[in-house]
Amino acid sequence: MEMLAHLADGFALSLSPLNLMVITLGVTIGLFVGAMPGLGSVNGVAILLPLTFLVPPASAIMFLGALYYGAMYGGAISSILLGIPGASTAVATTFDGRPMAQQGKAGLALIAAAVGSFVGGTISVILFTLFAQPLADIALAFGPAEEFALVLLAFTTFVGLGGDDVAKTIVMIAFGLVLSTVGLDLISGQPRLIFFDLPGFYSGISFLVLAIGVYGIGEILWTLETTRGRAQVMTARIGVKDLWTGIKLLRHSLRTMTVGSLLGFFVGLLPAAGATPASLMSYGMAKTFSKKPETFGKGAIDGVVAPETANNAASTGSLMPMLTLGIPGSPTTALLLGGMVMWGLMPGPMLFIEEPDFVWGLISSLYTANAFAVIVNLALIPLFVYALRMPLSILAAMVIVLCIVGGYAPDQRLHDVWLIAAFGIGGYLLRKLHYPLAPLVLALVLGPLMEKAFRQALIAAQGDAMTFIERPLSATFLVVAGLFLLLPLAQAIRHRKTPTEPANGSAGA
Amino acid sequence: MHRAEMIMAIALMALSSVFMIMATDLPIGWVRGSGPGGGAFPFWLSAIMFVSAAFILIRELRKRLTRQQALRHFIDSVALLDIGLVVGALLITIGLMHVVGTYIALPLFLAFYLRVMGQHGWLLTAAIALITPVVVFLFFEVTLRILLPKGITEPLFYPLYAFFF
Numbered sequence: 298m299e300m301l302a303h304l305a306d307g308f309a310l311s312l313s314p315l316n317l318m319v320i321t322l323g324v325t326i327g328l329f330v331g332a333m334p335g336l337g338s339v340n341g342v343a344i345l346l347p348l349t350f351l352v353p354p355a356s357a358i359m360f361l362g363a364l365y366y367g368a369m370y371g372g373a374i375s376s377i378l379l380g381i382p383g384a385s386t387a388v389a390t391t392f393d394g395r396p397m398a399q400q401g402k403a404g405l406a407l408i409a410a411a412v413g414s415f416v417g418g419t420i421s422v423i424l425f426t427l428f429a430q431p432l433a434d435i436a437l438a439f440g441p442a443e444e445f446a447l448v449l450l451a452f453t454t455f456v457g458l459g460g461d462d463v464a465k466t467i468v469m470i471a472f473g474l475v476l477s478t479v480g481l482d483l484i485s486g487q488p489r490l491i492f493f494d495l496p497g498f499y500s501g502i503s504f505l506v507l508a509i510g511v512y513g514i515g516e517i518l519w520t521l522e523t524t525r526g527r528a529q530v531m532t533a534r535i536g537v538k539d540l541w542t543g544i545k546l547l548r549h550s551l552r553t554m555t556v557g558s559l560l561g562f563f564v565g566l567l568p569a570a571g572a573t574p575a576s577l578m579s580y581g582m583a584k585t586f587s588k589k590p591e592t593f594g595k596g597a598i599d600g601v602v603a604p605e606t607a608n609n610a611a612s613t614g615s616l617m618p619m620l621t622l623g624i625p626g627s628p629t630t631a632l633l634l635g636g637m638v639m640w641g642l643m644p645g646p647m648l649f650i651e652e653p654d655f656v657w658g659l660i661s662s663l664y665t666a667n668a669f670a671v672i673v674n675l676a677l678i679p680l681f682v683y684a685l686r687m688p689l690s691i692l693a694a695m696v697i698v699l700c701i702v703g704g705y706a707p708d709q710r711l712h713d714v715w716l717i718a719a720f721g722i723g724g725y726l727l728r729k730l731h732y733p734l735a736p737l738v739l740a741l742v743l744g745p746l747m748e749k750a751f752r753q754a755l756i757a758a759q760g761d762a763m764t765f766i767e768r769p770l771s772a773t774f775l776v777v778a779g780l781f782l783l784l785p786l787a788q789a790i791r792h793r794k795t796p797t798e799p800a801n802g803s804a805g806a
Numbered sequence: 807m808h809r810a811e812m813i814m815a816i817a818l819m820a821l822s823s824v825f826m827i828m829a830t831d832l833p834i835g836w837v838r839g840s841g842p843g844g845g846a847f848p849f850w851l852s853a854i855m856f857v858s859a860a861f862i863l864i865r866e867l868r869k870r871l872t873r874q875q876a877l878r879h880f881i882d883s884v885a886l887l888d889i890g891l892v893v894g895a896l897l898i899t900i901g902l903m904h905v906v907g908t909y910i911a912l913p914l915f916l917a918f919y920l921r922v923m924g925q926h927g928w929l930l931t932a933a934i935a936l937i938t939p940v941v942v943f944l945f946f947e948v949t950l951r952i953l954l955p956k957g958i959t960e961p962l963f964y965p966l967y968a969f970f971f
Binding site: 348350351462464465467468471472474475478482484485487489490491492514517518521522688690691693694695697698701702705706709711714715718721722725726727729730732748751752754755756759760762 | 810811814818821822825828829831832836837838839840841842844845847848851852854855858859861862865880881885888889892893896897899900903904908912915916919920923924925926934938942945946949950952953954955
């Protein structure tokens with residue numbers, strides 16, 4: 298009951314006129330960002346974060362949360378109408394969304410995607426509401442040793458479950474962590490890694506600079522190369538009658554939606570997984586358990602519902618460890634975490650005690666954002682059809698301008714803008730060679746916490762490294778982390794024993 | 807692809823070596839009674855980065871390539887031209903911000919990008935190139951009070967400052 302009272306207080310905050318406006322705007326921009334091929338939630342959050350200085354921190358986070366949600370809905374629009382996923386999270390939606398559009402059922406596919414997203418979002422927000430406080434309560438007992446072990450565990454999930462090349466993943470994690478140590482040593486206050494003695498490095502490398510570089514500039518370069526030639530936009534018209542038939546048809550998809558929501562939520566909790574693998578897994582599950590698996594890939598409505606439910610559920614799921622433990626569950630939530638730290642709202646269990654208004658305001662805003670997203674999505678379909686015809690060059694030019702100006706704004710140094718350019722070019726080249734970028738960004742965000750926790754724990758134990766093993770929770774985390782590290786090794790051995798087995802390592806990715 | 811892979815691995819090894827050398831400015835060992843020194847974290851993580859990159863390089867060297875794999879390019883020449891132009895324009899724009907300021911550099915960038923890269927008409931190009939800086943000025947300088955770099959054009963903005971602030 299206490300939870301409902303908290304939630305009611307939260308709604309009082311999130312339903313204020315300013316916040317309602319911010320959420321509507323966030324959802325609409327998110328839908329647009331998600332729908333544009335090449336831009337997903339993480340790009341939208343990275344590029345637009347500097348613009349949120351306009352509103353108070355709580356509203357800024359609600360805006361970004363709404364944008365995150367909107368982008369998950371929006372990804373389906375271009376998957377269905379263009380046949381190109383609007384974001385990686387909507388890849389699985391193209392499998393059946395595109396065939397449906399080709400059969401003239403684009404409207405129905407869009408309704409199915411929107412309703413699926415809504416159900417996925419709603420179920421996962423309810424799970425979030427139920428589990429957030431208990432998880433935060435457990436996390437209250439964490440000391441520096443547990444914090445360190447937990448961050449280490451988060452990184453090892455990339456090695457064990459990330460699905461990318463293990464050596465490249467480790468390079469990226471280490472690289473990100475080293476970048477996070479640039480600046481002043483947090484214990485002794487001495488400067489370290491000041492490249493070329495540039496004064497700009499004394500205050501460290503901001504997560505925002507890396508994120509804008511990699512997800513703004515780098516993404517544009519990547520999109521320039523990959524989407525040459527234009528795909529044909531399918532038109533879709535949705536009337537009230539279509540909506541009604543759509544909803545009636547979707548009654549048969551209830552089980553798919555439930556499975557997709559639960560799967561999405563729990564996969565979303567893991568830092569290395571997230572919305573993209575969750576949607577692919579959900580698609581696979583729906584196909585396996587379908588009575589008519591042969592219709593999948595040829596325009597099965599469940600094939601649209603399954604991934605869309607899961608990716609929305611996963612985005613909510615990844616918010617939970619970020620808010621309660623301070624460990625983000627996805628690159629987008631890593632940026633939200635960085636933003637919150639910048640605004641003095643340190644995520645973690647203490648946030649539930651010190652800033653309950655903010656925490657519950659944010660949680661309640663997710664309900665609002667979810668409801669608005671489905672309405673705005675269906676109402677503005679014609680506008681999105683039009684927007685998808687916008688030439689890439691205009692979008693790219695705008696994004697680059699936003700990256701330059703937005704990268705300058707937080708600290709007002711051109712030094713940061715040069716770094717953004719460097720990270721953009723470097724990130725593009727790394728991505729071309731299949732180096733995963735999410736662990737790099739996550740490592741830069743979590744690096745300071747990891748080092749601080751490690752050294753604080755040791756100082757408290759007078760330099761005795763056994764402290765990490767003697768504390769039961771910390772020891773448990775470390776053992777699980779060790780298992781994740783060994784997982785790729787075990788897989789390699791198994792593959793060597795049965796060489797005829799097809800490589801299906803991506804299933805767990 | 808194969809060569810690019812090896813160059814990147816070597817570049818990462820070089821980068822991590824620089825990190826390691828720089829990290830030794832602070833103690834990298836174990837300080838008795840208080841744990842690792844200030845340089846330990848960057849040093850040992852750079853070492854991990856070095857070893858992993860070296861592993862990638864060795865794996866790439868030992869790889870037997872099929873003819874098809876050996877012929878595959880890292881990037882084709884058309885894309886290279888596009889990417890090169892965008893990167894060049896970006897770097898020149900940032901450089902110009904130091905000298906002539908944001909409000910000359912941004913319109914020039916937009917005009918170049920939309921006209922040359924996007925091949926849009928002059929009308930559209932001019933409209934976007936002129937409206938964007940105005941919006942940027944109103945949003946960042948007037949609303950957020952964040953002053954963007956102006957370089958030598960700073961005096962031109964004094965009347966605007968007087969009007970808005």
